[in-house]
Amino acid sequence: MLTKRIIACLDVHDGRVVKGVQFVDLIDAGDPATQAARHAREGADEIVLLDITATHEGRATLLDTVRRTAKELFVPFCVGGGIRSAEDAAQVFDAGADKVSVNSAALASPALIDAIGRSFGAQAVVVAIDARRDPDAKDPVRDAQVYVQGGRRLAGRRVVEWAREAEERGAGEILLTSMNSDGMRTGFDCELTAAVSEAVGIPVIASGGAGAVEHFVDVFGRGKADAALAASIFHFGISSARSLKEELARAGVSVRLPC
Amino acid sequence: MRVTVIDYKAGNLTSVLKALRHLGAEAEVTDSDLKMVEGAERIVLPGVGHFAATGRLDATGLTGAIRAAIARGAPFLGICVGMQWLYAGSSEAPEQVGLGHFAACCTRFSESHEKVPHVGWNSLDVRSGSRLLKGVEAGEFVYFTHSYKGPVTANTASVTEYIEPFASAVEQENVMGVQFHPEKSGETGLKILSNFLAWKAEGSGC
Numbered sequence: 001m002l003t004k005r006i007i008a009c010l011d012v013h014d015g016r017v018v019k020g021v022q023f024v025d026l027i028d029a030g031d032p033a034t035q036a037a038r039h040a041r042e043g044a045d046e047i048v049l050l051d052i053t054a055t056h057e058g059r060a061t062l063l064d065t066v067r068r069t070a071k072e073l074f075v076p077f078c079v080g081g082g083i084r085s086a087e088d089a090a091q092v093f094d095a096g097a098d099k100v101s102v103n104s105a106a107l108a109s110p111a112l113i114d115a116i117g118r119s120f121g122a123q124a125v126v127v128a129i130d131a132r133r134d135p136d137a138k139d140p141v142r143d144a145q146v147y148v149q150g151g152r153r154l155a156g157r158r159v160v161e162w163a164r165e166a167e168e169r170g171a172g173e174i175l176l177t178s179m180n181s182d183g184m185r186t187g188f189d190c191e192l193t194a195a196v197s198e199a200v201g202i203p204v205i206a207s208g209g210a211g212a213v214e215h216f217v218d219v220f221g222r223g224k225a226d227a228a229l230a231a232s233i234f235h236f237g238i239s240s241a242r243s244l245k246e247e248l249a250r251a252g253v254s255v256r257l258p259c
Numbered sequence: 260m261r262v263t264v265i266d267y268k269a270g271n272l273t274s275v276l277k278a279l280r281h282l283g284a285e286a287e288v289t290d291s292d293l294k295m296v297e298g299a300e301r302i303v304l305p306g307v308g309h310f311a312a313t314g315r316l317d318a319t320g321l322t323g324a325i326r327a328a329i330a331r332g333a334p335f336l337g338i339c340v341g342m343q344w345l346y347a348g349s350s351e352a353p354e355q356v357g358l359g360h361f362a363a364c365c366t367r368f369s370e371s372h373e374k375v376p377h378v379g380w381n382s383l384d385v386r387s388g389s390r391l392l393k394g395v396e397a398g399e400f401v402y403f404t405h406s407y408k409g410p411v412t413a414n415t416a417s418v419t420e421y422i423e424p425f426a427s428a429v430e431q432e433n434v435m436g437v438q439f440h441p442e443k444s445g446e447t448g449l450k451i452l453s454n455f456l457a458w459k460a461e462g463s464g465c
Binding site: 075202257 | 270281307308379381398418420421444446448
């Protein structure tokens with residue numbers, strides 16, 4: 001039986017793992033290679049490394065970080081942040097990533113999704129969507145808006161429509177981050193996740209808001225997510241992938257338990 | 260252990276090479292050296308993406324070289340599209356013929372309420388006698404990402420359920436294939452690759 005994936009996410013700034021609340025107020029949370037290896041050992045199904053500053057800064061540090069992190073990692077490894085061209089993607093793949101996640105650059109030039117998919121296969125292209133809903137909107141889910149540049153600027157696209165276009169262009173997965181929930185530890189945005197998951201035929205990874213086991217149970221059920229990203233729940237030894245999965249299994253969610 | 264990894268421009272080889280080298284194999288890569296392939300100690304054919312990409316194996320003459328190596332008894336492992344290529348063909352690219360080592364054809368998952376591609380960790384129901392999957396226990400998982408799959412036949416080494424039962428591994432003597440990505444399947448995947456690297460013809464006395 002296909003299991004629900006728990007993905008450990010490392011937000012990286014200048015080669016260090018950091019954690020923020022609603023995309024600001026960064027705190028140092030360790031070395032990416034060490035953290036990735038630990039998460040994989042404890043049962044994380046996949047590692048995502050997001051270079052949260054890459055849109056503005058250099059690439060050399062990131063490639064070095066990717067290389068070091070990939071070296072002893074034998075689970076899927078996705079890298080995002082500042083990938084603007086198929087050439088940028090090629091460098092990240094050469095450094096050891098299995099997938100790249102594209103965000104701002106794909107909105108600026110949607111053909112980037114097609115280009116990376118053609119060269120490396122759809123399974124290697126994850127389209128990351130930073131979504132914010134306006135609680136006062138007439139239909140907050142359907143009208144949820146896409147943001148770019150680390151959540152700093154409105155992209156002028158609706159979330160569900162952009163997800164559908166990404167799939168048509170050859171994205172292999174959607175990584176949906178709720179900016180309203182990010183870092184709040186109050187639960188995923190299940191309504192928005194379900195709306196996107198029902199609109200596309202590719203897997204949707206829910207992100208933003210994980211704080212307790214029931215949040216994962218909820219997003220895999222009501223949220224129809226195929227995978228869920230956890231960052232703050234794992235940092236600082238609060239919870240491990242192993243304990244999270246053991247509790248999920250007890251709650252009836254199908255997961256891969258680490259050996 | 261020497262392994263020749265074939266590059267036919269179907270995706271990135273970094274992860275496969277990394278896993279093989281981690282297990283102590285000396286991995287060499289070629290996209291056109293027919294002599295190297297014909298005389299290979301063992302061959303890995305990775306591959307992600309579209310079945311049509313395997314056309315490059317015919318265009319470069321690699322298909323013939325691989326056929327010769329297999330006939331000589333060299334252990335061969337196809338991964339993902341590399342496994343599908345062992346069949347007669349795939350409905351993903353009907354004009355492109357496969358190696359035809361296994362007679363059946365690969366087809367897309369049937370329409371259902373489940374998503375296609377099949378992405379994530381799923382289990383293996385290992386058939387007894389598989390040498391490639393030796394030591395893989397119930398409750399172990401491997402990582403898949405694919406939309407097409409081979410049917411369950413007499414040569415199926417393991418069956419996986421997603422929408423319908425399909426061949427997650429195939430094995431006939433020295434010719435083996437896995438639909439999943441052992442290089443991305445943690446300790447279970449490394450164990451399977453290690454079985455492949457240790458594979459020797461039975462009764463060869465070595």
